[in-house]
Amino acid sequence: MSLRQKYLTILTQLAPAGAVGVSLALGGAAPAAAGTQPAPPTAAPAAGVSDRLAAVRDAVSAIEGEKAANAEERVAWWGNGFGGWGWPNWHNWNNWGNWFHNWPW
Amino acid sequence: MPRIQLLVVQPTPFCNIDCRYCYLPDRTNKAVVAEDTLINLFSQVFASGWADQGLSVVWHAGEPMVLPIAFYRHAFALIDGMKPADVSLVHSFQTNGTLIDDAWADFIAEAGIHIGVSIDGPKRLHDLNRVTRSGRGTFDKTVAGIRRLRERGVRFHVISVLTAESLAAPQEMFDFYAAEGIEHVCFNVEESEGAHRSESFGQVGIEDVYYRFLSEFWRLSTAHPGKIRYIREIESAQRNVLRPQEATFFNQLATPFAVTSMDWTGNIATFSPELLGLKNPQYDDFILGNINRDRLVDLPDRPLLKRMQSDIEAGVAMCRESCEYFSICGGGEPVNKLFENGGFATTETTYCRMTKQRVTDLILDRLERVGSPAATGEALPAGMIAPVP
Numbered sequence: 001m002s003l004r005q006k007y008l009t010i011l012t013q014l015a016p017a018g019a020v021g022v023s024l025a026l027g028g029a030a031p032a033a034a035g036t037q038p039a040p041p042t043a044a045p046a047a048g049v050s051d052r053l054a055a056v057r058d059a060v061s062a063i064e065g066e067k068a069a070n071a072e073e074r075v076a077w078w079g080n081g082f083g084g085w086g087w088p089n090w091h092n093w094n095n096w097g098n099w100f101h102n103w104p105w
Numbered sequence: 106m107p108r109i110q111l112l113v114v115q116p117t118p119f120c121n122i123d124c125r126y127c128y129l130p131d132r133t134n135k136a137v138v139a140e141d142t143l144i145n146l147f148s149q150v151f152a153s154g155w156a157d158q159g160l161s162v163v164w165h166a167g168e169p170m171v172l173p174i175a176f177y178r179h180a181f182a183l184i185d186g187m188k189p190a191d192v193s194l195v196h197s198f199q200t201n202g203t204l205i206d207d208a209w210a211d212f213i214a215e216a217g218i219h220i221g222v223s224i225d226g227p228k229r230l231h232d233l234n235r236v237t238r239s240g241r242g243t244f245d246k247t248v249a250g251i252r253r254l255r256e257r258g259v260r261f262h263v264i265s266v267l268t269a270e271s272l273a274a275p276q277e278m279f280d281f282y283a284a285e286g287i288e289h290v291c292f293n294v295e296e297s298e299g300a301h302r303s304e305s306f307g308q309v310g311i312e313d314v315y316y317r318f319l320s321e322f323w324r325l326s327t328a329h330p331g332k333i334r335y336i337r338e339i340e341s342a343q344r345n346v347l348r349p350q351e352a353t354f355f356n357q358l359a360t361p362f363a364v365t366s367m368d369w370t371g372n373i374a375t376f377s378p379e380l381l382g383l384k385n386p387q388y389d390d391f392i393l394g395n396i397n398r399d400r401l402v403d404l405p406d407r408p409l410l411k412r413m414q415s416d417i418e419a420g421v422a423m424c425r426e427s428c429e430y431f432s433i434c435g436g437g438e439p440v441n442k443l444f445e446n447g448g449f450a451t452t453e454t455t456y457c458r459m460t461k462q463r464v465t466d467l468i469l470d471r472l473e474r475v476g477s478p479a480a481t482g483e484a485l486p487a488g489m490i491a492p493v494p
Contacts, residue, residue: 010476011347023343026471027327030320049429049462052469057350064349 003047003055004062011059107362107405109155113378114138114146115166115368116176122168122201122243125234126266126295129166130382137172138369140183142397146367147184149401151192155362159193161219166368166382170204174212181216195219199264201235203243205250210257220261221291222251227281230271234295248285255286262289262335272314275321283332291337292319294459311455316463323467342464345433356435359417361410371397373404376417377440385443388413416449423452434461 001009014022047055116138118131150156162184164177181196188194197219205213205222213220224247225231232242254261263282265271271278282290294315308314319338326333345354357363358377366374366381372392374381380391391413393404404410421436434457439449441456 006476007472010472014475022347023339024327024330025475026343026468027323027339029471029474030324030327049465049469050432053346053430053432053465054350056346056469056472057348057352060347061349061351 003052004058007052007056007059008062011056011063015063106153107155108158109150109160109362109365110158110357111364111378112146112150112156112160112162113166113364113366113381114143114162114164115366115381116164116169116172116180117369118167118382119171120168120201121171121237122203123236123238125236126268128379128383130384132167135171136369137176138371140179142367142369142371143180143183144187145371145396146401147187149396150365151187151189153402155401156192156194157189161195161197163197163199165199166366166378168201168204169198170200170209174208177212177216197221199223200250201243201247202250203246205253207253209250210253210259213254214257214259220254220259222247222254222261222263223266224248224251224263224287225265225268226271226274226278230268230274230277233270234266234268251285251287260289262291262337263287264291264293266293266295267315267318268295269308269311269314272311272318275318276325279322279325279329279333283329288333289335289337290333294456312458312463315459316467319464320467338460338464339468342433342468346465346468354432354435356421356437358438358440359421359436361405361414367396371395373399373401375410376413377438379440413449419450420448420452423450427452430457430462430465433465437461 014025017025117136118129118134119136120127120129120132123132150160169177177196184194196216198213199221200223202222202224212218223235224244225233225235228242228244231244231247235243235247237243251261251263265278282288319336322333323336323339326336355363362375364375364378366378368374368381372381372395374391374393376391384390389409391409393407393410417436417439420439420442424434424436425431437452437454437457441454442449442451445454445456446452
C-alpha cells in the first residue's frame with residue numbers, strides 16, 4: 001500500500017470525529033502504562049519525514065476535496081475548521097523565549 | 106506593504122520577581138513608557154495601514170501588572186480613540202500572576218484582556234526558578250492569582266517553562282493542572298537566550314526526554330477527559346501535520362514586521378520579539394529606529410533591516426535545503442539560531458529539534474500506531490478505528 005493510501009485510509013476513518021476526536025484517537029494511541037512512554041522510534045521509517053508529511057497532506061487534501069471545489073476552498077475549509085474538523089483558533093506566534101511562545105487564542 | 110499581526114509593547118522593563126532563567130537585562134529598571142510614545146506608536150501603526158487586518162497587542166517584556174490599573178484604562182482609551190472603527194484589536198497580558206487581586210481580576214474581565222499566566226507546575230517545580238529577588242518562591246502568590254481569575258470566570262492559559270526536573274514529572278504536572286482547574290496549557294522549554302545558558306539543553310538525550318514528556322502528558326489528558334482541554338504543542342503540531350497540501354506555512358518570525366516590538370523608550374525591533382533589549386554589536390542591538398524620532402513607514406528601508414532580513418532568509422534557505430521538517434516550521438526561529446549557533450544564517454538548533462521535530466515525530470508516530478496497532482501488539486482503546494490492512 002502506498003504511503004498516501006495508508007494515510008488516506010487512516011484519516012478517512014478519523015475525520016468524521018472532528019479535531020477533538022482526532023486528538024483523542026491519537027492521544028489514546030499511546031502505550032497504556034504510565035511512565036513507560038517510549039523514546040522516538042530508533043529504527044528509521046521506510047519513508048523520510050518529508051515524504052510522510054507530504055503523504056499525510058495529500059490524504060487530507062483528498063478528503064477535503066470531496067467537500068470543496070478547488071484548492072482555495074480546501075484551504076479555507078481547513079483554516080475555518082477544516083470541514084468540520086474544528087481546529088481551535090490558532091496563531092503561529094512562536095518563540096517568546098522562556099516565558100512566551102504562542103498564544104492559544 | 107508589511108502586515109503587523111502582533112505588536113509587543115513594553116510598558117515597563119521592571120519585573121517584581123527574578124526568575125533564574127530570565128534573560129531580560131533591564132528588569133530592575135522601574136521606568137514607564139510615556140503617553141506621547143504610545144500616541145506616536147499607535148497613531149503611526151493605524152495610519153500606515155499595516156494593521157488593517159487586525160492587531161493583537163501584548164503588554165509584556167517586564168511584568169505588566171506592576172503598573173496601576175489606571176495606566177491601562179488610560180492607555181486603552183487613548184488607543185481606542187486612534188483606532189479606525191474597522192480594525193479589530195485585542196489586548197493581551199503575559200503575567201507572573203503574583204499581583205492579580207480582586208481589582209485586577211475585575212478589570213481583566215471588564216476590558217476583555219487575554220491573559221496568560223506563567224507558572225511552572227506544582228510548588229516544588231515552580232519555586233526552583235520563579236523566585237523573588239531575595240530568593241523566595243512565588244508559587245503561592247501565582248496560584249492565588251489564578252484562583253482569582255477562576256472565581257471571576259476569566260478565561261486564561263498558562264505557560265510553563267519545562268526544565269530537566271519537570272520533564273521527568275509529567276504525571277505530577279498533569280495532576281497539578283487538573284487540581285487547579287487549569288485547562289489551557291502551553292509548554293516552553295528552558296532555552297539558551299541572551300545571557301542565559303540553559304542547563305536543560307546541555308543534557309544528553311534531552312530531545313527524547315521532551316518527546317516522552319509530551320507523549321505521556323497527552324496520554325494522561327486523553328485518559329481524563331475534560332481536565333486539560335488544550336495543549337498548545339499538540340494542537341499546533343496536529344494542525345501543522347494534518348493540513349491540506351495547498352495550505353502554505355507562514356513563518357511569522359522570519360517576516361519583517363509581522364511581529365513588531367517597542368520598548369519603553371520607543372525603540373522598534375522586529376522578527377523574534379526577544380531580540381529587543383539584547384546587546385549585539387553586529388546588528389546594532391537589533392534596533393531599527395525610535396518611534397519618537399523616526400517614521401514607522403521608513404523603517405522597512407533601513408540598511409539594518411535589510412542586513413538582518415538577508416541573513417535570516419539565508420538561514421531559512423539552508424533549512425529548506427537540508428531539513429526534512431521544513432514544512433513544519435518554515436525555517437525556524439531566528440533568535441534561537443543566533444544564540445545557539447552564533448548567527449541567523451544557520452540551520453538546526455536544539456530548540457527546533459525539541460519543539461518542532463520531536464513533536465512532529467510524535468504526531469506521525471501516533472498516526473502509525475492508529476493505523477497499525479497489530480505492529481505494537483497492543484489493543485486500541487474501545488471505539489477507536491479498525492486497523493488498516
